[in-house]
Amino acid sequence: MDLMTRRFAMMSVKAEKEHGKNLLNIHRTEGVPDPTTLSSATRIMSTARYYVGLTHNNYYNPSKVTAYSIDDDSVSVSGTASAYGVCFPVEVSENTQYTLSCTDIDPRMLLAVGFFTAEWEYISFSNILVVPNHKYRTYTTPENCKYLIVDVAPNGSAENGSVSGIQLELGTEATEYEPYR
Numbered sequence: 001m002d003l004m005t006r007r008f009a010m011m012s013v014k015a016e017k018e019h020g021k022n023l024l025n026i027h028r029t030e031g032v033p034d035p036t037t038l039s040s041a042t043r044i045m046s047t048a049r050y051y052v053g054l055t056h057n058n059y060y061n062p063s064k065v066t067a068y069s070i071d072d073d074s075v076s077v078s079g080t081a082s083a084y085g086v087c088f089p090v091e092v093s094e095n096t097q098y099t100l101s102c103t104d105i106d107p108r109m110l111l112a113v114g115f116f117t118a119e120w121e122y123i124s125f126s127n128i129l130v131v132p133n134h135k136y137r138t139y140t141t142p143e144n145c146k147y148l149i150v151d152v153a154p155n156g157s158a159e160n161g162s163v164s165g166i167q168l169e170l171g172t173e174a175t176e177y178e179p180y181r
Contacts, residue, residue: 022167022177022180024088024166024168052085054149055114057122058114058116072179073177074164076160076161079154082110085152089116090147092141096170097140097171099137099168100138100166103164105135106162114149115147116145117147118144150168
């Protein structure tokens with residue numbers, strides 16, 4: 001196990017013990033992937049900070065994302081195709097409930113999760129409900145799931161759509177947003 005994987009595993013274990021803590025760190029600085037190592041329908045090879053042009057069901061085409069930004073508590077994406085956005089990997093436990101929520105979502109955007117094994121083999125995905133006043137969803141990770149990715153992407157073609165206050169929590173309750181610590 002390399003140093004980055006060990007450090008990430010220690011952070012994940014600590015986070016899971018603190019119920020209500022935001023497990024999604026959109027500002028993590030280590031592990032930016034080399035985009036030349038990825039191709040369409042390939043498996044992810046690391047717990048990178050984030051991927052641009054990846055979908056929650058493991059397709060990769062960075063040309064589908066025309067612009068993106070990551071601010072204090074929001075992610076904005078412009079793109080030419082649905083589901084290709086900015087994806088954030090998180091280490092999780094199998095057969096465990098996690099709740100994904102946001103404080104605000106542009107109706108042209110989607111927020112979804114994809115599930116992966118310890119070897120980064122794709123298992124499945126599930127979309128979050130994106131309607132006013134219902135900005136959360138609880139997922140149970142599948143058997144053999146070691147990682148999930150949170151996908152912030154256009155729902156079709158969109159310019160400068162954004163999602164704010166994205167939070168992933170252990171358990172079934174969506175609590176008030178707090179930044180990752």
